[in-house]
Amino acid sequence: MRVCVGHISxxxxxxxxxxxxxxxxxxxxxxxxxxxxxxxxxxxxxLLMQIANETVKHxxxxxxxxxxxxxxxxxx
Ligand SMILES: [Zn+2]
Numbered sequence: 001m002r003v004c005v006g007h008i009s010x011x012x013x014x015x016x017x018x019x020x021x022x023x024x025x026x027x028x029x030x031x032x033x034x035x036x037x038x039x040x041x042x043x044x045x046x047l048l049m050q051i052a053n054e055t056v057k058h059x060x061x062x063x064x065x066x067x068x069x070x071x072x073x074x075x076x
Contacts, residue, residue: 003033003047008054010047014040020047 002018003010009018017037024032031044 003044003051005048005051005055008051008058010050012038012040012042014038 001020001022003020010020011018012020012035015035015038017035019036020033020042021036022032023034023041033042033044033047034040035042
């Protein structure tokens, strides 16, 4: 399974894989997941936080690009 929000998928810190499986057959309170590729443990919460951080980075990049674009317009 993949953990994604919008078009951003969470990836394993260890190997970069994007496929995870639940650590327990039934969903545990902590929502623990293991990387399908390397077996590293993580939690659904950690992956959602990672996606949130990615989203902020994307937003900051967009703001930087907008600022540069505006700066170039002023020079003309
Ligand atoms: Zn991994």
